[in-house]
Amino acid sequence: MTFIVRVPELSEAAEIADLHVMTWRETYTHLLPDGFFDEEYVQGRHRLWRRLLENPREEWRIRVAERNGRIIGLATSGPSTAAEGQEAARERQLYMLYVLATEYGGGAGQALFDEVVGDEPAQLWVAKENPRAIAFYRRNGFTFDGVEEAYPGVPALIDARMVR
Numbered sequence: 001m002t003f004i005v006r007v008p009e010l011s012e013a014a015e016i017a018d019l020h021v022m023t024w025r026e027t028y029t030h031l032l033p034d035g036f037f038d039e040e041y042v043q044g045r046h047r048l049w050r051r052l053l054e055n056p057r058e059e060w061r062i063r064v065a066e067r068n069g070r071i072i073g074l075a076t077s078g079p080s081t082a083a084e085g086q087e088a089a090r091e092r093q094l095y096m097l098y099v100l101a102t103e104y105g106g107g108a109g110q111a112l113f114d115e116v117v118g119d120e121p122a123q124l125w126v127a128k129e130n131p132r133a134i135a136f137y138r139r140n141g142f143t144f145d146g147v148e149e150a151y152p153g154v155p156a157l158i159d160a161r162m163v164r
Helices: 012-029 038-053 108-116 131-139
Strands: 004-006 062-067 070-079 094-098 123-127 141-149 155-161
Touching: 004 108, 012 038, 012 094, 012 108, 012 123, 012 155, 062 108, 070 108, 094 108, 108 131, 123 131, 123 141
Parallel strands: 094 123
Antiparallel strands: 004 062, 062 070, 070 094, 123 155, 141 155
């Protein structure tokens, strides 16, 4: 069955937040401390998605992939940020690209990526312990530039910057 990629509606904020949490659980549970996905974390994702969808900004691209009326993936990109004392490597940054594990290999991740980044120069941060994502980004022309940082509050989760 096929999927569609589209701009999400405000009424879908809770569903997208729940998907965000679920994809993080699928991808990062082995790297995160017990209790990471507590109620505070879940509610934080709900607040984030409500805020993102309530106040759309032209420079941000937010898309979801949907199959049979169910959201199966999400992606966002926007203006780049840099860590303190660093400069952004590119103007556009991919902030999120998450697809349910049951949907891996079905094309939704690539379709989402194409919608929010396309062929533009961009930067992104990827967990060094996420070989599937690293391979995906390499297929899309990204390489590591040597900049790394610990994920805030989770020192075992090291992010590395990739650029294209």
